[in-house]
Amino acid sequence: MSPATVVTGIGITAPNGLGARHYWDATRTGRSAIAPATRFDPTGYPAQLAGEITDFTAEDHLPGPLLAQTDRVTRLALLAADWALADAGITPSTLDAYAMGVVTASSSGGFEFGQNELRALWSKGSRHVSAYQAFAWFYAVNTGQISIRHGMKGPSGVVVSDQAGGLDALAQARRHIRKGTPLVLSGGLDASLCPWGWVAQLASERLSTSRDPHRAYLPFDAAAHGHVPGEGGALLLLEDADAARDRGAHVYGEIAGYGATFDPAPTSGRPPTLRRAIELALDDARTAPADIDVVFADAAALPELDRIETRALTDVFGAHAVPVTAPKTMIGRLNSGAAPLDVAAALLALRDGLIPPTVNVTPDPSHPIDLVTEARPAALRTALVLARGHGGFNSALVVRAADPGRHDAPADPREGRT
Amino acid sequence: MTRPTFTFDDLKEILREGAGADPETLAETTLDATFGDLGFESLALLETLGRIERQYDLALDDAAFTGATTPRALIALVNEQLNGAAA
Known part of the structure; x- marks a missing residue:
């Protein structure tokens, strides 16, 4: 029988809580983070509310060279990865690099970084485009940067299927574990609350145009009229259940x-x-x-x-x-x-x-x-x-x-x- | 009329701005260490060269990228171009 896949670490960056504890404290008590967007001026757009992460300062968590080459979503992903690994008690540098994979989902890649470089391209010319645009915008960038930072060189990839991708990535990670990779960091994040990302999401015609944070996102309500976009997500440390048991890991549950x-x-x-x-x-x-x-x-x-x-x-x-x-x-x-x-x-x-x-x-x-x-x-x-x-x-x-x-x-x- | 020159401090400033090099790394950076040993990967170097080209209005060719493997070599190359341009 294939080995079971269990979750031994959780890393969360969410609008209503940075870190699993803060997120869960807010979520179990119903604390909302939906408010007028502040990361750009939304007043010219039909949709103006967002779920923003307002307490994240990348400089507190990441070194300069990574800041120079990363979009906001990658910075959030690197933080979530650090927390998931720490929560699981995993120190990648002590393990076989090829026994650790990274599979993430992404819908947008690094949109804000890409927007800034495209602006530089058309307003100043090609010499003003950052060399890091080569990858910073790309869907697979979170997987790549996590892999590089932690030396995780096992089976890795990115899944792009919008919201479903978050589950598809976990399933892909589970397949890697079944095929013999004992540990895969997996999940997904998006953070495209910038004008380019906003317009792209508006084009779906699924965004709520309500101005009232309490009335904007109402699934299964007679007044349902679209959703509010948010940013962030979660990464989970998935392990072969036997390997997790052997090292005495705390297990949150099984991807069953x-x-x-x-x-x-x-x-x-x-x-x-x-x-x-x-x-x-x-x-x-x-x-x-x-x-x-x-x-x-x-x-x-x-x-x-x-x-x-x-x-x-x-x-x-x-x-x-x-x-x-x-x-x-x-x-x-x-x-x-x-x-x-x-x-x-x-x-x-x-x-x-x-x-x-x-x-x-x-x-x-x-x-x-x-x-x-x-x-x-x-x-x-x-x-x-x-x-x-x-x-x-x-x-x-x-x-x-x-x-x-x-x-x-x-x-x-x-x-x-x- | 003084010709513009490109100094080690100018290079450090560009490495800080472009590649996000932290002050500690820059303080330890020596003229003859290779960029690779200093932790600047190929894209960091590409970004650095791009910024030098913009700030000093130069066109550094591919040889700069492959040939200037240390701060000393890169500084010399940039000054050579600057002097050539001013002559």
Whole structure:
């Protein structure tokens, strides 16, 4: 049987909390970070609210040479990577470089860096474009910079499938672990809250134009009218379960199942395939619908997409049969950062027996789901996380609590594995 | 009329601005260490050359990139070009 994949470290950079502890303190208590955008002047645009990370000072965390060559998203990713490794008690320099991989998801790459260099190109000329533009804008840059910084040279890559990519990356990491790489750092982040990134997102026609932070992002609400973009995400340290046990690592839970589908063309008349993605993930996890204790929804907040998600959930689980939550209502949609953050939140929810709330939403009775709008204590063992990407991507991932009786005595994390 | 010259301090300033070199690294930087040993990878050097070209209105050819492997060699090359341009 393939080895199980477990999560042993969490690194979070989110609008309502920098670091897993701050994020979870804010999320379990429903603290929102949605506010007027400040990283650029949004007043000329139809959408003006964002979920911004306001307490991140890159200079406090990264050396000068890395600052010169990185976009904001890469700086956040490097910090999340540092924290995930530290949380897991992993010191990469003591381990076999080729036994450690990095797989991240990205929707935008380094948009703000790219915007600045393109501005230099057309306003001053090609001699004024930074040499670092060669890679700083690129989707794979987070994976590359993390790999270089920590000497992690095993199987690595980047997945680009919008919001679904955050789950697709974790699934890719799990495949690498099944094929023999004992440790993969994986997840995703996006941070394109700059005019170029803003216009690109506006083109999706999915952004909320509300000016009221409490009324702007309302999935499963009769007033749903689009979402608020946010920045940040999460990286998780994934390990072969046996290797994690051998070194006495703390285990948050298992990546137990995954399924992904791609929707037929909207004009085909055939139905969307989110339901199938959920069923594939449950099968992969050898889990019955009744065993799922909570669902972290994709929560698109567009009436048609919300209906599709509700339909998939009720088809699989039945009406009002499983608690559903969308803590991303506090921070907006983070593109490829959203789903890894939801996976982290799900693991912390399992740990604490607490479902974090969906804020601001008055559930529309036409959605027959049990939407959790106040933090709810519950015995939780298994969670389902959903993510959809623009253009037809559907992904579903099942996380399961660590087995009771796990080793909690910390082994020497500096001890290498061969 | 004095000709412009390019000094070690000028180079350090550009390395700080362009490649993000920290003051400690620059304090330890010697004229004859190679850029590679100092931790400046190829893109850092490319960015440095680009900034020198802009600030001093020069066109350094590929030979500068491959040939000037130490601060001393790069400073000499830039001054040679500056003097040539002023002559």
